[in-house]
Amino acid sequence: xxxxxxxxxxxxxxxxxxxxxxxxxxxxxxxxxxxxxxxxxxxxxxxxxxxxxxxxxxxxxxxxxxxxxxxxxxxxxxxxxxxxxxxxxxxxxxxxxxxxxxxxxxxxxxxxxxxxxxxxxxxxxxxxxxxxxxxxxxxxxxxxxxxxxxxxxxxxxxxxxxxxxxxxxxxxxxxxxxxxxxxxxxxxxxxxxxxxxxxxxxxxxxxxxxxxxxxxxxxxxxxxxxxxxxxxxxxxxxxxxxxxxxxxxxxxxxxxxxxxxxxxxxxxxxxxxxxxxxxxxxxxxxxxxxxxxxxxxxxxxxxxxxxxxxxxxxxxxxxxxxxxxxxxxxxxxxxxxxxxxxxxxxxxxxxxxxxxxxxxxxxxxxxxxxxxxxxxxxxxxxxxxxxxxxxx
Amino acid sequence: xxxxxxxxxxxxxxxxxxxxxxxxxxxxxxxxxxxxxxxxxxxxxxxxxxxxxxxxxxxxxxxxxxxxxxxxxxxxxxxxxxxxxxxxxxxxxxxxxxxxxxxxxxxxxxxxxxxxxxxxxxxxxxxxxxxxxxxxxxxxxxxxxxxxxxxxxxxxxxxxxxxxxxxxxxxxxxxxxxxxxxxxxxxxxxxxxxxxxxxxxxxxxxxxxxxxxxxxxxxxxxxxxxxxxxxxxxxxxxxxxxxxxxxxxxxxxxxxxxxxxxxxxxxxxxxx
Numbered sequence: 287x288x289x290x291x292x293x294x295x296x297x298x299x300x301x302x303x304x305x306x307x308x309x310x311x312x313x314x315x316x317x318x319x320x321x322x323x324x325x326x327x328x329x330x331x332x333x334x335x336x337x338x339x340x341x342x343x344x345x346x347x348x349x350x351x352x353x354x355x356x357x358x359x360x361x362x363x364x365x366x367x368x369x370x371x372x373x374x375x376x377x378x379x380x381x382x383x384x385x386x387x388x389x390x391x392x393x394x395x396x397x398x399x400x401x402x403x404x405x406x407x408x409x410x411x412x413x414x415x416x417x418x419x420x421x422x423x424x425x426x427x428x429x430x431x432x433x434x435x436x437x438x439x440x441x442x443x444x445x446x447x448x449x450x451x452x453x454x455x456x457x458x459x460x461x462x463x464x465x466x467x468x469x470x471x472x473x474x475x476x477x478x479x480x481x482x483x484x485x486x487x488x489x490x491x492x493x494x495x496x497x498x499x500x501x502x503x504x505x506x507x508x509x510x511x512x513x514x515x516x517x518x519x520x521x522x523x524x525x526x527x528x529x530x531x532x533x534x535x536x537x538x539x540x541x542x543x544x545x546x547x548x549x550x551x552x553x554x555x556x557x558x559x560x561x562x563x564x565x566x567x568x569x570x571x572x573x574x575x576x577x578x579x580x581x582x583x584x585x586x587x588x589x590x591x592x593x594x595x596x597x598x599x600x601x602x603x604x605x606x607x608x609x610x611x612x613x614x615x616x617x618x619x620x621x622x623x624x625x626x627x628x629x630x631x632x633x634x635x636x637x638x639x640x641x642x643x644x645x646x647x648x649x650x651x652x653x654x655x656x657x658x659x660x661x662x663x664x665x666x667x668x669x670x671x672x673x674x675x676x677x678x
Numbered sequence: 679x680x681x682x683x684x685x686x687x688x689x690x691x692x693x694x695x696x697x698x699x700x701x702x703x704x705x706x707x708x709x710x711x712x713x714x715x716x717x718x719x720x721x722x723x724x725x726x727x728x729x730x731x732x733x734x735x736x737x738x739x740x741x742x743x744x745x746x747x748x749x750x751x752x753x754x755x756x757x758x759x760x761x762x763x764x765x766x767x768x769x770x771x772x773x774x775x776x777x778x779x780x781x782x783x784x785x786x787x788x789x790x791x792x793x794x795x796x797x798x799x800x801x802x803x804x805x806x807x808x809x810x811x812x813x814x815x816x817x818x819x820x821x822x823x824x825x826x827x828x829x830x831x832x833x834x835x836x837x838x839x840x841x842x843x844x845x846x847x848x849x850x851x852x853x854x855x856x857x858x859x860x861x862x863x864x865x866x867x868x869x870x871x872x873x874x875x876x877x878x879x880x881x882x883x884x885x886x887x888x889x890x891x892x893x894x895x896x897x898x899x900x901x902x903x904x905x906x907x908x909x910x911x912x913x914x915x916x917x918x919x920x921x922x923x924x925x926x927x928x929x930x931x932x933x934x935x936x937x938x939x940x941x942x943x944x945x946x947x948x949x950x
Contacts, residue, residue: 327786381893381943390798394775397857401779410856420860421769422799423822430940438891439940440819440828443770443799451817458835463680464891478782483794485787530815532807538795546813663795664804666816 287557289524289678290457294370295514296361297616299603300334304364309620313648315631317602319494319506324476329485332494334508334604335476336360350428352396352419354389354475358429361473361511370515371433374467384437384465385430386455387513388448388472390608390662392441393424395477425473429513437465443608445662446571447530448472449512450611453670454528456516471513474608481507487538495574495605496632497598498583498644502574508604512612514619523619526655526673527560529553533665539577544585546667551589551659554669558655558678562590565671566653567627568643569614571661572598573605578661580639587641594643595627595651602631611660611668618656618672625652681890683838684876684950688885689754691746692920693723696865696907703749704920710904711925723868727758727809735792736805739771742868743802743849744809750845750870758810761845761872762836765803765818766829768912769861771796772853779857802847825850826869826915827937827945833873834889843874850912867908869916876950885923886950896936896944919947 296304300318301311311318319332336357343351343359362368375383400414418427426441438459442448449472456468474480484490484505491504516525531553533546540547555562568590570582579598586596599617600606606613621628626648633646654677658670694701701707702721710716723745725736736744743765751758769775774797781789798804800818807816821828826848833846849868853861876886899918901909902925908917915937922935934948 325786381891394778397775398779398782400856401783404856408856410860415860417860417862418822420857421822422820423768423825426820427822436940436942438828438831439824440821440832442817442819444803444816444818445798445800455817455832455835458839461839462682462835464682464831464835478786479778479789479794479797482782482786482789483778483791483797486789486791486794488791530817532804532813532816534807534811534813536808537801537804538791549813662800663798664800664816665807666800666804 287527289526289673290460290516291520291522291524292619293515293517293520293522294367295616295619296365296367297512297613298336298361298364299510299613300336300508301603303360305620312602312628313626317494317631319604325478325481329481330492331490332506333476334506336509349416349418352393354391354393354395354425354473355428357475357509357511358425358473361513367513368433371469374515374517375434378466380434381436382466383435384459384468385426385435385439386442386452386468386470387426387429388442388452388608388611389425389474390443390445390448391474391477391480392422393419394479395475398478433469435469444666445664446607446610447660447662447666447668448608448611450660450668450670451530453525454530457525457528460518467515467517469513470516472609472612473511474606475509489575491574494632495601497572497574497600497630498579498637498640499633500635500637502576502579504575505573506604508606510603510606510609510613512609512616514615522675523622524673524675526678527554527558527671529669531667535665538663540581540661541665542581544581546665547585547661550667550669554671558671560655565594565655565657567621568594568596568657569618570596570598571659572600574600579637583637583639583644586643590643592642595645595649596643597628597630597645599628614658615670618658622656622672622674626650681888682834684886684888685834685837685873686876686886688756688843688872688874689750691749691870693742693746693868694866694908694917695721698907707920708924711902711921714904728805737771737774737796739849739851740802740805742851742866743847744806746868746870747806747845747847750872754872756843756872759812761843762814763803763806763816763845763847764829764833764836766825766848768820768822768825768850769863770799772851772857772861776855776857824938824940826913827939831889831945837873838875841875843872846871846873848913848916863912864910865908867911867913867917869920888948888950890946891939892944892946894944895942896938
């Protein structure tokens with residue numbers, strides 16, 4: 287495909303606010319996970335919590351107020367991202383700038399709060415009767431309005447692949463001349479349903495997660511917000527390929543041979559006009575569940591040469607679910623920019639299925655192409671390839 | 679405003695139900711529009727692509743989506759395994775969302791793991807790919823009160839960009855309790871279509887359409903009286919679209935149909 291420049295990008299996670307905070311933590315292998323103090327009912331696990339989300343959205347945006355949209359607001363304020371979008375709107379016209387954001391939680395935390403505080407007749411109290419937050423497109427509608435975007439706007443909610451698939455959607459919109467620039471991204475926030483939901487499935491680890499480690503015991507849940515601006519032209523690293531597929535296997539376990547994941551990765555490489563050996567670094571899905579990591583480690587070992595430096599950053603931020611795609615895309619872009627292949631915090635005893643690709647330590651080395659993988663419930667898979675400008 | 683290349687509708691599925699009336703299938707919708715009467719039967723959406731045990735346990739939103747998806751594929755003569763899919767729902771499964779919030783407010787540890795993995799917005803998409811064995815890409819989206827047009831545009835974009843047929847499945851169900859009051863969606867509406875880039879001279883070319891964006895919000899489309907019971911469902915735009923395609927004399931068909939795409943723009947659908 288014709289590679290498209292990613293002219294701006296930003297991430298806000300448990301590691302801090304904005305790209306400098308992310309890189310400071312990642313380059314020093316510092317995790318943002320901490321013991322769960324989010325739920326009223328105790329649940330022994332570690333979470334990746336974003337600090338300082340207590341300021342409500344006000345004025346014109348008060349109707350959108352909820353933790354998820356406050357996190358979106360926070361994320362948009364970092365790295366001059368909102369200004370970059372304003373520049374695109376000025377250049378192309380606001381109706382030519384589209385939006386595709388991913389989420390799995392949306393603002394369900396706000397709906398949960400409503401149910402904890404029903405009136406004596408079982409209705410939401412007046413200040414909670416805001417339809418735009420009790421629906422999946424809460425995030426998308428808020429961000430579009432906040433940034434003054436007039437192009438097509440959608441929320442993709444395909445669990446953990448959501449904010450990776452938005453890059454594919456952006457590429458199509460630009461190719462078909464439906465937009466000249468697309469704001470992509472994703473935001474997911476901590477809420478009881480997600481913590482207790484994954485706990486009910488037996489997928490939550492009590493201690494900080496250890497992706498690809500023999501001792502791994504499940505996920506640490508995190509919240510995060512991230513955005514990127516994909517444009518028809520301009521300077522920056524490039525979205526050079528993407529692939530999407532389905533496992534057709536099970537709602538909450540991956541295909542045992544990683545067939546769907548393989549299809550998505552191969553499709554991304556093909557679109558980028560690359561082979562597996564062209565990829566220097568990969569940010570893997572690496573959730574630290576026994577199943578995902580076995581499948582993904584074996585798949586990487588079979589598809590890529592030993593020279594690939596691959597890792598999971600979920601032990602840094604937690605599994606940020608609907609935001610994982612964008613956060614890990616931003617991490618891949620930061621790694622590309624700074625010529626450092628990020629390693630896996632907490633990996634001390636690699637699972638025997640891991641090949642030489644999966645690394646614990648960071649590695650300073652230049653590379654031209656980076657892969658990011660995201661696999662969600664329902665067997666929904668996405669893979670992205672980003673390349674240094676001029677390298678494809 | 680940009681106009682996409684022409685598309686053709688290769689097959690469709692339809693199911694709609696309220697307390698008063700049930701319409702199961704595109705022929706039943708056509709009959710309703712002709713005669714003003716529903717053809718009777720209480721009709722229940724069935725996820726026929728799932729194994730019997732899964733089929734019985736399927737949430738109503740999944741049954742609804744898979745029911746119309748199957749009808750569309752059969753009408754198109756398309757193998758479900760061969761199609762990328764776009765699933766679009768304004769609110770997803772309101773019943774499961776309500777359940778999760780009620781359990782979180784009372785006994786969080788009692789949350790059903792099955793209901794949790796069924797709460798993802800792409801549950802219908804997931805079950806469809808599992809039931810049919812399709813390893814093609816599937817997406818699940820929402821755009822609030824513009825969801826149908828957003829889904830139609832995304833499916834069209836995928837069809838043209840990939841030069842292949844794409845399955846679009848749109849659905850919304852009824853809410854209940856406090857959340858039901860806020861979302862206000864009544865009854866069940868499901869609509870599916872297999873969309874493909876238009877091949878001139880193909881037999882399906884009579885079901886060809888072009889899509890373009892138009893600035894300005896869409897005015898509500900008047901619709902035939904027999905469809906009035908479905909107006910309160912969040913996926914009403916799909917009913918309008920399905921009916922407009924079937925009946926040339928339905929208001930809004932001549933000169934194109936305008937559907938809300940964003941708060942300030944519309945998707946113009948013109949039949950060619």
